[in-house]
Amino acid sequence: xxxxxxxxxxxxxxFDIEKLSTMVAGRVLESEGCDYDVEIGLTITDxxxxxxxxxxxxxxxxxxxxxxxxxxxxxxxGDFSVIESDQKVDLINPDSGKIMFxxxxxxxxxxxxxxxxxxxxEKREFAFLVAHSMLHLCGYxxxxxxxxxxxxxxxxxxxxxxxxxxx
Numbered sequence: 001x002x003x004x005x006x007x008x009x010x011x012x013x014x015f016d017i018e019k020l021s022t023m024v025a026g027r028v029l030e031s032e033g034c035d036y037d038v039e040i041g042l043t044i045t046d047x048x049x050x051x052x053x054x055x056x057x058x059x060x061x062x063x064x065x066x067x068x069x070x071x072x073x074x075x076x077x078g079d080f081s082v083i084e085s086d087q088k089v090d091l092i093n094p095d096s097g098k099i100m101f102x103x104x105x106x107x108x109x110x111x112x113x114x115x116x117x118x119x120x121x122e123k124r125e126f127a128f129l130v131a132h133s134m135l136h137l138c139g140y141x142x143x144x145x146x147x148x149x150x151x152x153x154x155x156x157x158x159x160x161x162x163x164x165x166x167x
Contacts, residue, residue, distance in 0.1 A: 001026055002037075002039045003018055003021050003040050003041075005021065005043075007043075008044060009046045009108055014122070017042075018042075023162060024162065025134050031158055031161075034078075034080050037097075038100075040137070041104070042105075043103065043104070045106070046108055047063040049105075050064055050105055063110070065110035065129060066110075066132060068132075068133040070101070070137045070138075072091065072139065076139070079139070101137050104134075106130075123164065124166060127164045128159060131154075131155045
């Protein structure tokens with residue numbers, strides 16, 4: 001797996017963004033049984049940057065904490081056999097041979113604000129947002145209560161397995 005990190009706002013945390021993101025994303029892919037070598041883009045931005053993307057792609061004119069842009073079109077969440085379909089040609093990066101899995105955009109301000117609001121570390125909040133987004137890149141959603149429950153359980157399992165807790 002390759003993570004391409006673009007830190008638009010030069011955000012500094014007391015953890016290594018790329019190392020933490022790679023660890024969390026790797027655990028999500030492992031837990032979901034994804035054996036493909038993937039590329040993921042991660043952008044760290046601010047309220048204005050994410051508001052613009054949210055408006056452009058979701059018609060919601062306000063900032064949010066995280067956005068996910070999956071490249072794979074799943075019939076069933078976590079069923080990676082779809083990558084072997086006609087989609088594969090469009091998913092492979094011709095330069096690296098890896099699957100272009102998708103992009104994650106994280107709002108630095110929301111990481112800090114939500115960590116304070118929920119009473120846990122910025123590292124935990126950042127890891128949570130990466131896990132959440134990775135599940136979206138794996139085809140999961142949370143529009144319905146049952147879907148949200150599945151995502152919440154998977155997120156907590158991944159973070160707990162890495163020892164990233166709310167303390």
